[in-house]
Amino acid sequence: MRLTGLKRVYIVDDEEDIRTVACMALELIGGFVVGQAASGEQALAEAAAFGPNLILLDVMMPGMDGPASLKLMLADPDLSHIPVIFMTGMVQPQEVAAFLAMGASAVIAKPFEAMKLAAQLHEIWNRSL
Numbered sequence: 242m243r244l245t246g247l248k249r250v251y252i253v254d255d256e257e258d259i260r261t262v263a264c265m266a267l268e269l270i271g272g273f274v275v276g277q278a279a280s281g282e283q284a285l286a287e288a289a290a291f292g293p294n295l296i297l298l299d300v301m302m303p304g305m306d307g308p309a310s311l312k313l314m315l316a317d318p319d320l321s322h323i324p325v326i327f328m329t330g331m332v333q334p335q336e337v338a339a340f341l342a343m344g345a346s347a348v349i350a351k352p353f354e355a356m357k358l359a360a361q362l363h364e365i366w367n368r369s370l
Contacts, residue, residue, distance in 0.1 A: 247366040251293035252277045253284040253310065254328065255302040262355050263297065263328075271359025281310030289319035295362065296320075297349070300329035300340070308343055315344050326365060328353060 250273045254260050260277045267273040276291035278284040281298075282305050288296060296314070300307035307327055314320040324346040331340075332350045340348050347365045349358075 247273075247294050247363060249274045249276070249291065249293045250295050250297060250362065251275070251284065251288050251291055252297045253279075253281060253288075253302075253307075254297075254299040255279055256299075259299070259328075259351075263353070263358060266355040266358045267362070270356065271362065273359065273362075281305030281307065281313075284310060285313055285317065285320075288314075288323075289317070293323055295366065296323055296325045297328050297362075298325050298345075300327050300331055308340075311343055311345060324366075326362070 250267055252260050252263050252275060257279070264275045264277055267275050276293060278287060281302060298307045298310060311325055314325060325344070326347045326349055327340045327345045328349045328351050330351045332348060337348045346369060349361055
């Protein structure tokens with residue numbers, strides 16, 4: 242159960258430039274504390290120790306993709322309570338519905354607008370989490 246507000250966000254994306262832009266936007270504009278991982282495997286090993294309120298997870302990654310990572314996160318008692326938002330270019334209605342059915346809390350379209358990302362996360366957090 243989340244008793245605090247949205248303060249700590251963990252970004253999982255294999256593309257360093259996307260992690261950098263998202264991290265800067267969330268820290269500078271949103272005032273968040275941000276952690277990051279370059280793969281699903283790294284996220285599963287390190288996310289719980291970071292203690293995020295929310296995880297942003299890329300869908301398309303080499304090795305363990307976002308859906309496989311989410312499945313393992315949901316099965317991990319240290320991560321299963323943390324809402325996961327997919328960030329992806331796959332935003333057709335049937336794709337979004339499939340991601341939500343997998344257990345994602347929401348989907349944010351890539352490319353995202355860096356200046357609006359923090360506001361999007363707050364909106365999702367306040368609306369549905």
